Amino acid sequence: MDKPVIILGAKGIAHPALEIFNSNQVIVYGFLDEDASTHGTEINNVPVLGHTEDEGFLKLIGKKTEAFVAVDDSKYRKFLVDMLLENRKMQPVNAIHQRAYVSTDAAIGHGNFVNANVIIGAGTEVGSHCIFHTGAIIDHKSKIQDFVQIGAGSIINAEVTIEEGAFIGSGVTIVAGVTIGKGARVGAGSVVIASVGKNETVFGNPAAKVK
Structure with missing residues (x-):
């Protein structure tokens, strides 16, 4: 994988997802999460950049980065997957x-x-x-x-x-x-x-x- 990855979600499986990408020498650009209290924090020195629906960061996906949805709740995971498919015309890696x-x-x-x-x-x-x-x-x-x-x-x-x-x-x-x-x-x-x-x-x- 040539492009870095933005991880949608900063809780639950987000931390082990970071470890997985690290294990494959894939750079994680940052996390996005709906919980504003996580914004500005870091997970293993990787920043939580903003909200999962922040267009400023989402516009990078598909052009400069890939995306991975690290959300345990299946309904919200499906919402984010559909959003990426509709708005960015791409599937998570x-x-x-x-x-x-x-x-x-x-x-x-x-x-x-x-x-x-x-x-x-x-x-x-x-x-x-x-x-x-x-x-x-x-x-x-x-x-x-x-x-x-x-x-x-x-x-x-x-x-x-x-x-x-x-x-x-x-x-x-x-x-x-x-x-x-x-x-x-x-x-x-x-x-x-x-x-x-x-x-x-x-x-x-x-x-x-x-x-």
Whole structure:
């Protein structure tokens, strides 16, 4: 990557995103954040320049810089992604840690956060704007749709489908072949042995629907 990166967001995954770009010798120009109290502060000597919708900084994106959206909340992340696409005609870059492994025949979209020790297996299809926390394992031929978040140390076994916007907590195990529906949530430490419906929340071992 030749251009420096502006990171949208200065909390949550923003700090590890900076570390990821540093690990790949990519310069981070600065952060933008909606919280005015962060403006003028620094993260590891990189400044928080202003608001995520500050046109003075946004106009640099696509011309002089790339962008990465480092926001945990999926609705706000989608808003910022749509803003970049509409106003700057560009997609955020991926942030993939040097110590992550992405199979040579995995397909991966735009704007994904892939932290250290993540494994994305052969034939896996990953959409865009997903978050894979440290040590998550995505086994072969799984399908991960857009805006999915997978917690640290979770194991997604072979040929699992996780639909758009689903949230998988830390330390979850999902057995091979099941589907996690759009917008579903799986609580930390759960073992999922059956498919989970759209917008359902499940928890436990074996995971059961939370009413």
